[in-house]
Amino acid sequence: MTESSAAAAGPGAGGPPVEAVHDPAYHQAVIELLGAIAYGELSAFERLAEDAKLAPTLADKVAIGQMAAAEFGHLTRLRERLEALGADPFAAMETFQPGFDSFHRHTAPADWYEGLIKAYVGDGLAADFYREIAAYLDEDTRDLIISALDDSGHSAFVVERVRRGIEQDPRLGGRLALWGRRLMGEALTQAQRVAAERDALTALLAGGVDRPGLDLAALGRMFARLTERHAQRMADLGLDS
Amino acid sequence: MTESSAAAAGPGAGGPPVEAVHDPAYHQAVIELLGAIAYGELSAFERLAEDAKLAPTLADKVAIGQMAAAEFGHLTRLRERLEALGADPFAAMETFQPGFDSFHRHTAPADWYEGLIKAYVGDGLAADFYREIAAYLDEDTRDLIISALDDSGHSAFVVERVRRGIEQDPRLGGRLALWGRRLMGEALTQAQRVAAERDALTALLAGGVDRPGLDLAALGRMFARLTERHAQRMADLGLDS
Numbered sequence: 001m002t003e004s005s006a007a008a009a010g011p012g013a014g015g016p017p018v019e020a021v022h023d024p025a026y027h028q029a030v031i032e033l034l035g036a037i038a039y040g041e042l043s044a045f046e047r048l049a050e051d052a053k054l055a056p057t058l059a060d061k062v063a064i065g066q067m068a069a070a071e072f073g074h075l076t077r078l079r080e081r082l083e084a085l086g087a088d089p090f091a092a093m094e095t096f097q098p099g100f101d102s103f104h105r106h107t108a109p110a111d112w113y114e115g116l117i118k119a120y121v122g123d124g125l126a127a128d129f130y131r132e133i134a135a136y137l138d139e140d141t142r143d144l145i146i147s148a149l150d151d152s153g154h155s156a157f158v159v160e161r162v163r164r165g166i167e168q169d170p171r172l173g174g175r176l177a178l179w180g181r182r183l184m185g186e187a188l189t190q191a192q193r194v195a196a197e198r199d200a201l202t203a204l205l206a207g208g209v210d211r212p213g214l215d216l217a218a219l220g221r222m223f224a225r226l227t228e229r230h231a232q233r234m235a236d237l238g239l240d241s
Numbered sequence: 242m243t244e245s246s247a248a249a250a251g252p253g254a255g256g257p258p259v260e261a262v263h264d265p266a267y268h269q270a271v272i273e274l275l276g277a278i279a280y281g282e283l284s285a286f287e288r289l290a291e292d293a294k295l296a297p298t299l300a301d302k303v304a305i306g307q308m309a310a311a312e313f314g315h316l317t318r319l320r321e322r323l324e325a326l327g328a329d330p331f332a333a334m335e336t337f338q339p340g341f342d343s344f345h346r347h348t349a350p351a352d353w354y355e356g357l358i359k360a361y362v363g364d365g366l367a368a369d370f371y372r373e374i375a376a377y378l379d380e381d382t383r384d385l386i387i388s389a390l391d392d393s394g395h396s397a398f399v400v401e402r403v404r405r406g407i408e409q410d411p412r413l414g415g416r417l418a419l420w421g422r423r424l425m426g427e428a429l430t431q432a433q434r435v436a437a438e439r440d441a442l443t444a445l446l447a448g449g450v451d452r453p454g455l456d457l458a459a460l461g462r463m464f465a466r467l468t469e470r471h472a473q474r475m476a477d478l479g480l481d482s
Contacts, residue, residue, distance in 0.1 A: 025296075058283075058331045058338070062320075064315055065286055072310035075303065076372030091297045098301070130376055 029204035030141055031085055035092030035131060036201075038078040038147055040126055042093065043100045044119075045071040051115035060112070062163070067119060067154045074148040081144055082202070096194065107183055112164050113172060114179050117237065118168045120158040121183050123151065124233050125226065129191070132222050136204065138214065162237045177239040184230055259465055270445035271382055272326055274374060276333030277435070278389060279319040283334065284341040285360075286312040286322055292356035301353070302403070307358060308395045315389040322385055336447055337435065344431045354406050354413060355420050358478065361399040362424050365474050366467065370432070373463050377445065377454065403478045418480040
């Protein structure tokens with residue numbers, strides 16, 4: 001019980017028992033998950049840097065640039081952990097390049113506000129999803145993932161900025177609500193495709209003889225929670241979902 | 242002698258005496274200088290994020306993204322200092338937007354290697370120039386500027402990457418040498434234009450009754466030093482200058 005700090009979590013904390021951490025399938029699933037999060041951060045960085053060009057003022061540009069730089073900051077720790085797990089971090093990330101790139105190609109923002117909503121709704125959804133999965137992982141990995149998802153108060157900027165935009169131009173609200181629905185649809189499409197292709201990741205969610213997993217009913221409840229939180233984010237922005 | 246840490250530097254350390262720090266013209270010059278450096282960092286961030294798209298591998302993309310994020314990290318401290326000086330940081334930065342944007346428009350890299358050279362040569366030249374000016378400033382401002390110019394070991398990545406590229410394709414060397422000369426020419430053109438427009442900054446360099454400045458001979462020597470260091474950087478890359 002002392003050889004790994006994962007043991008400290010114990011099954012009671014929701015993580016797997018320590019034996020699972022040394023299971024090759026679990027090990028592979030963690031590499032895939034960290035690779036997905038790392039590539040997601042890199043592509044969020046690129047997308048935010050691109051959106052910074054649409055910023056109407058220099059102050060807005062700096063705010064978006066700061067969000068982009070924060071995504072990059074998380075990447076360093078994820079890469080280090082992937083290396084510590086004996087994985088090539090770039091190979092682990094590359095696996096998820098087609099899925100994320102396709103998501104971004106299908107959801108290129110037409111203007112500054114669409115970019116803001118995408119940053120807020122997309123990152124929020126991804127963070128919720130990874131947090132749900134993290135509950136099934138050992139403590140070390142869980143802590144790493146949760147700290148990588150910290151938004152450093154950027155949500156507050158987006159909410160304030162979008163609400164101000166809608167105040168100035170109420171027609172904006174209808175368009176942005178539609179945009180939010182489209183983002184959710186595209187995210188689900190891509191997530192489903194990735195899940196179908198990554199056996200180790202889906203096996204992780206399904207659990208195993210020595211660790212708890214999600215049955216179909218639990219998966220349904222998780223999906224309901226993700227949808228509820230998405231609706232809450234849209235409401236925070238002053239938008240229908 | 243105790244009211245400001247600038248006093249600790251004393252004239253012997255190359256900075257102005259403490260009275261100069263409270264001189265409105267000096268104050269304005271410092272705001273202009275910090276605004277120029279801050280906008281330069283923001284535009285370097287944008288340019289590097291754009292160049293990341295040209296990266297041939299994911300590892301290269303991450304390396305360039307990390308350089309971009311580092312530029313952003315410096316920006317926060319510069320903004321805080323501008324605010325402490327009673328200036329609107331965005332207004333201070335905006336002044337320099339046309340000059341930097343024009344420089345970048347005239348030096349859009351055609352490929353990954355041109356982007357790398359531009360990051361290395363451009364940032365190196367800017368850093369040398371600001372360091373030269375910093376010698377004429379109070380200690381606090383000098384320290385802030387010098388820490389904002391820290392390249393966090395990114396130069397080593399560029400040098401290694403460009404040398405490897407030339408090894409693989411020796412014709413690249415000739416084209417990149419020409420590109421380096423063009424970058425130097427454009428940088429001088431823009432610097433001259435900015436100097437002609439910003440009276441407070443040029444007055445700072447010229448000195449005043451209560452602080453040392455640069456006479457024409459000293460300005461010539463400074464220019465010679467900047468050129469020599471540029472030539473050294475080109476040599477480090479394995480390129481003629």
